[in-house]
Amino acid sequence: MRKDLPRSGTSADKTGAQKTDVRKFVLRTGRTDGDIHAARALRAATFASGKELSGDRWDATASHFLIEDSHDGTLVCCFRMQDFRACDAEESYSAGFYDLARLQTFGGTLTEVGRFCVAPGRRDPDILRLAWSAIAAHAGRQGTRLLFGCSSFRGTDPMVFGDALALLRERHIAPGSWLPGVRAPDVFRFSGLGDHAPDPVQALRSMPPLLRSYLRLGARVSDHAVIDPQMNTTHVFTGLDISVVPASRRRLLETSISASGH
Secondary structure, three states, rough: OOOOOOOOOEOOOOOOEEEEOOOOOEEEEOOOOOHHHHHHHHHHHHHHOHHHHOOHHEEEEEEEEEEOOOOOOOOOEEEEEEEEEEEHHHHOOOHHHOOOOHHHHOOOOEEEEEEEEEEOOOHHHHHHHHHHHHHHHHHHHHHHEEEEEEEEEEOOOOOOHHHHHHHHHHHHHHOOOOOOOOOOEEEEHHHHHHOOOOHHHHHHHHHHHHHHHHHHHOOEEEEEEEEOOOOEEEEEEEEEEHHHHHHHHHHHHHHHHHOOOO
């Protein structure tokens, strides 16, 4: 798997990792054990889980991306991406929670975006824009057919973000041809929302920023959420079929890539 970012507009630090400067932040690939340890520490702080400090088996094979404050080097965001053949989607992290057998219908390459987290208290929208520039560039290089992963809400009571789940049920459920099945033991089926009519403003306010941006691009979600008490989260499977991204949104992504030097 290719680990480096394109060189246009980049510089190399003393570890040899490529850096791309955009405004207040720096995006780079994680190359060293120290980089992975830093990412795990941020994940542990964000998810409030000591489990994250030891990582998992996907850490060893995924491409890691770090976004740092360009002024003091503070790590403000991290995530990882891993490519799978459609027939191997069941080997992904997400497959531990969802039955992904139907993803084989895509063929080609599927890319999982995982462990996405932003440091508590850091809400600058440029962080998410820079992250998307890396995601889009990676997907373009790999010829990705589907971007997918788990989008997490903080907490394990689904009704706290009932408006968000009701809005997902109403507008964003994946088509039957690739709708993920139930695998996890503790799930909340959206049918349990009954006749809950979502307040769109409250729904969007309670959604994780990454999920909101996925939906703007045309992403679809599972028809149930997984409750993960170990991570203190409730998450939904999220998939973005690259072929259905609206032209206007593709241009927005291309602008983000151009602005970041990719």
